[in-house]
Amino acid sequence: MNEEVDFILESTEENMQKAIKHLEKQLLNIRAGKASPAMLGSVMVEYYGSMTPLNQVANVNTPDARTITVQPFERGTIPQIEKGIMVANLGFNPMNNGESVIINVPPLTEERRRELAKQAKAEAEEAKIGIRNDRKVANNELKKVDISEDAMKIAEENIQELTNTYIKKVDTIFENKEKEIMTV
Template sequence: MNEDIKFILDSTEEDMKAALTHLEKQLLNIRAGKASPAMLSSIMVEYYGSITPLNQVANVNTPDARTISIQPFEKALIPEIEKSIQNANLGFNPMNNGESVIINVPPLTEERRLTLAKQARAEGEEAKIGIRNDRKSAMNEVKKLEVSEDLTNNAEIDIQALTDRYIKKVDEMITVKEKEIMTV
């Protein structure tokens, strides 16, 4: 196989893996009924004038399936953490007891579960679009190469096989997430 084609295939696979990694991160933000520290992974807190991820200014854990406990390293951060959680618009109502911030995660309604499943499918579609764009770029790069028609055709077949494999992985991830969301 031509070195240029191998390079194109390798870089395309890297791009497709990046799309899957991004999808995993997006799916972590979609809650599935029980409390998880990952639900707050997108929260940023102002800490001495700089915007800092919540997990770098506090311990975030789940004492039970319906509660998230946030223990800040400095008590003065409690109001700032509460404000950041409310501004993130995640549907949580933080409370503090003077020592830590506590979030009671309400059980999901059937309607909310369907909305979250739809959101997961939309994230999956975004990942598929990214993978298809990677395929298109790779196909265009292969066509620009000055190689035989057989090599070009084989490379296109390999790129399509790679695309199919990653699209299937996206479908599997979405199926698992939907099942997780819809389980009461």
């Protein structure tokens, strides 16, 4: 096939992979019942005048399925860490024992599980939209390339196959996350 067509196919697949990676990253932020350090991934802490990710000012651990402990590198940052967790609006109530910050992760109610599943579905739909947009861009790029009608048809079919493959991946990732969320 034509080099330009190969390039379009490769860049389209690369963009679709990015959509999958983004979806996986977004789904990590949706908690599924048990405590995980990733739940605090979006927390920013004011540290010497600048906003810094929590994991750069403290160790975040999960001693059990319902508890997250945040052990700061410097004890003086405990109030800022508590404030950062509250500002992140994750629904957690941090407790300070003078040495570290402890967060009890409440068990999810059925209603909250459904909300989280809806949120996960919305993220999956966003990923699908991104993949379809990648397909549209690729098809528009193909129209600019000077190739025969048969080669055009084959290239369009290849792009559609890529799209179908990545949409299936999104569905699989979502189904797994939904199962994880709905499991009590």
